[in-house]
Amino acid sequence: MTEALDLSLYAKPAGEGTLGMELAVEGIACGACIDRIENAVKSLPGVREARLNYTNRRLHVAWADGAVQPAQILKVLEASGYHGHPFVPLRAEKDEAAEARRLTRCLAVAGFAAMNVMLLSVSVWSGNVTDITPETRDFFHWASALIALPAAAYAGRPFFARAWRALRSRALNMDVPISLGVILALGMSLVETANHAKHAYFDSAIMLLFFLLVGRALDHAMRRKTRAVAGNLAALKGQSAHRFAGGELTSVPVAALQGGDRILVKPGERVPADGTILGGNSEIDESLITGETVRRKVASGATVYAGSVNYSGALTLKVAVAGGASLIDEIEKLLEKAASAKSRAMRLADRASRIYAPVVHLTAALTLAGWLIAGASLHDALVTAIAVLIITCPCALALAIPAVQVVASGALFRASVILNIGDAVERLAEVDTIVFDKTGTLTLPEPRVANIAALDPGLLQMAARLALSSSHPLAVALSREAEMHVVFGGAVEEPGHGVRAIINGIEARLGSPEFCDVVSENTSSASAVCFRHGKRFEVITISQKLRSDAVDVVKSLRERGLALRILSGDRPEAVAPIALALGIESWQGGMKPADKIRRIEEWKAGGGRVLMVGDGLNDAPSLAAAYVSLSPISANDVTQARADAVFLGERLRPVLDSVVIARRARGLMTQNLWIAAIYNAIAVPIAIGGAVTPLIAALAMSGSSLLVTLNALRAGGRTP
């Protein structure tokens, strides 16, 4: 039976009888893929546009309404070797894109103005020590004013708006001294120009804006990139469900399911939504939710949760009304509590600027008062105070942290770690304890053949190829060992028992012990399959397997002085061998979500900074409660959304890399803050002394900004 795939949820009208759809495309490996994908989609009659964005791996398709079914596009992609996953772009993503364009426009205007004003200023500076005529100097100053004033009014808006918002709510942020400095500098320069003075400060004001905008644009670009990647991941994980519509079965995206829908879950599939069983008997694996690896028997009337794997029989479910499922509800509640506790931890940059803003104002005010008391004219005192305000404005400070974050997140990305939250880098660096979940985190998310060494290689290959014909989860696990991915012709699956086929003229059977006529001496063979080929047979045990590099990574982490612990929801008997293999002494099994949180809170209270690495739904609250959290890409959606970063692949190495990269980045951030502080320590006394000419201000500001930016680039080096 072929069932129709209904994707109408994703097709959006794009004007003139055209429908458009966005797809996240998986499997793009090189530049040639661009042509291959676009040509394949364009070959469909009725498709008007197909454009692949290689940077964020997204395909935009537009077609004449009614000419093409969205499902056909997926099929064409599939035929060319790519997987397309339709998705609706998040609203937040659109807003961020608009904000990014606005910041870039401001940056362009400020850059243009800074270059041209500087051109005129350098002429004045060199003229002042040679033979510039006062008329030419005035002309240059007026020309500078003509460029700087409109440019500042345009490019300064992001700062002015935020400063105004802060002032209205009677608060002080870093934007207040910035705005004040820029406006005062421009105003004073205008007065000075009108009075034919030797110096004007248009260049300082506009350069200040330019450097600050660079920092802000970098910061924004990074947050936007992480969000786009997160959006793609969400789409890639989006699965489809079989929904009964009338008497027929239609395949719909999970996002389109509603409370009360009746759906079919076939053996070997993941349960797409929480619900109650209306019909069918089966065993389900809830390891993704509770960490428990023993399968649960379910029958009509039982409640099942999204993310569990259906093992033996087809189930008909009634989808629970959103928010009606008690387990999810309870976990959501725990999550909210834990998340609110975390937001109290302030970001390093915010902390620095909160202390810094009042200091800037105070220094400027004291300078003004000091010079007045010392008998200087109001004009001279004001000029000096404004110079202090400009020179203390935190160009280097504003660049110091975003620049390192951008470079470090790039390095993390190359190490297969994707950040959900930008400041996770700072927190990762401070970690002293790592808590691992077992199932799916230390072990691979999918079970594997455990006793390969004891098996006859020829029989194993035969069994693995035969397993390709079955969708039973144990067979799927076994089929991963197959070297040839060719199905045996004539293989027949007997639901609930196994598969059989004729291989080399002899009947081969794969399945339960009874089906294969094997007397299994292994009594706890919940995860064993038997294979018989003629007279020869093997009992193949399938179980959770450690990630291939887990032992080495755990060793390296310990060498770096980190305390390692395991908290698992699985039975203690199942956790013990894993802990022993890894040499982790502190472990606990049978933990409920609330127990995990309690343990983490205890360690936190003892001064520990806990990195939680987990994937189960039961880990989501502890991920939120921990100081910082990581989760593998195979994790449950809810869990992934709570993690500060997500890592890809089958290896545990990204956990080590993320700590190493974060520590290096943290070191560079501290260095950069010191560079900014030393810059201030030298420049501020000169400014208070009244000796800052526009030339000195320009050199000091660009010099320190360049220095911190170059220093930040060091965060991107290779990990050992």
Next chain:
Amino acid sequence: MNVLIYLVPTALGLGLLGLFAFLWALRNGQYSDVDGAALRILSDDDIEH
């Protein structure tokens, strides 16, 4: 120094031209797929075989 009266505005005008060119490129989506643009130039699907 009278030459400056028209040279400075000319220089500014040229700079503005560059600025507007950039803003146009930005609005036109020239920067939305930076990695892709570098690869698309290598494709020769415009050549008839």
